[in-house]
Amino acid sequence: MCPPTYFGVFYAINPWMQVGAPVDLDLALAQWAELRATYERLGHTVELLAPLPGLPDMVFAANGAFVVGDRALGARFRETVRAAEAPAHQAFLERLGVDVFRPHAVNEGEGDVAWAYGHILAASGFRTQPQARSELAETFGLPVIPLELTDPRFYHLDTALVVLDESTVAYFPPAFSPSSRALIESSFRDVIVTSEHDALVLGLNAVSDGAHVVLASQAAELADALAARGFEPVPVDVSELMKAGGGVKCATLELHAPDRAAPPVRHKHPVRTEMMETA
Numbered sequence: 001m002c003p004p005t006y007f008g009v010f011y012a013i014n015p016w017m018q019v020g021a022p023v024d025l026d027l028a029l030a031q032w033a034e035l036r037a038t039y040e041r042l043g044h045t046v047e048l049l050a051p052l053p054g055l056p057d058m059v060f061a062a063n064g065a066f067v068v069g070d071r072a073l074g075a076r077f078r079e080t081v082r083a084a085e086a087p088a089h090q091a092f093l094e095r096l097g098v099d100v101f102r103p104h105a106v107n108e109g110e111g112d113v114a115w116a117y118g119h120i121l122a123a124s125g126f127r128t129q130p131q132a133r134s135e136l137a138e139t140f141g142l143p144v145i146p147l148e149l150t151d152p153r154f155y156h157l158d159t160a161l162v163v164l165d166e167s168t169v170a171y172f173p174p175a176f177s178p179s180s181r182a183l184i185e186s187s188f189r190d191v192i193v194t195s196e197h198d199a200l201v202l203g204l205n206a207v208s209d210g211a212h213v214v215l216a217s218q219a220a221e222l223a224d225a226l227a228a229r230g231f232e233p234v235p236v237d238v239s240e241l242m243k244a245g246g247g248v249k250c251a252t253l254e255l256h257a258p259d260r261a262a263p264p265v266r267h268k269h270p271v272r273t274e275m276m277e278t279a
Helices: 025-041 085-095 132-140 178-187 196-200 220-228
Strands: 065-068 071-074 099-101 113-115 120-124 144-148 161-165 168-171 190-193 212-216 232-236 272-274
Touching (some): 025 232, 065 085, 065 113, 071 085, 071 132, 085 099, 113 161, 120 178, 161 212, 196 220, 212 220, 220 232
Parallel strands (some): 120 144, 168 190, 212 232
Antiparallel strands (some): 065 071, 113 120
16 A cells, blocks of 8 residues: 555546646545555555655555565556556566566556456556557466456546456446346356446455455445345445545555465355446
8 A cells, every 4th residue: 555645636548537626635634544454454454655756646555566475467557647657567566575577568556456366357448548458468377358448437447347356346337338247147156246336436345364354435336236145345434535436446556465275155046236227
């Protein structure tokens, strides 16, 4: 994680950002600190990346790389205003003993890449090039499931989908192409379809450890659906970061352990929960 010391909305690179929108920096720092404390209360270790002046989006640490075990594929940002974040993340991860591979294709780390317990979901459409999928496969030697985003409001995969455990995913179908919806539905045994309201408060921009799901406090329906599945929802308010189109997951780069035991399966039979009407 990286504290939002220099956070603000000084440019617009996604539909959520309105240049000059007032930002309460003290509130942003307090909300971020509560998110960090939440992870620590749940027993997780938080490594801190030092923020750099002139990089207001550096708080969105998820975009800096994709990490599995002792290797990572670094980021190559589409927008020049964020380009300097990539070498900062690389140096930080290398100090942690992670071997970072430099990408040729544009990719924005865990913004568009999700760990799915032995395979990788990789989205393109707005901020990551399709060519990044081959670099992911080469770097990690794992199968990559290609997905396509189609709604600019959901410019990154992590705004529209969260992997909850090895068999469960929550997502907002209208953010994806029809073929991508079919891939998601066929890749997970249990699917939670999220309402537009909860998607638009970045409820899916969440972090799951397989038992607890840290998510936006405004996504009440999704929290109820998670609880019904046996997960423990852990609501936090990071609404100030939403002014730049970011939430819980955007502020969190996960260091995935490839040999981590999968959480217990919660259902004997496939279950699909719908929280919205779809055409």
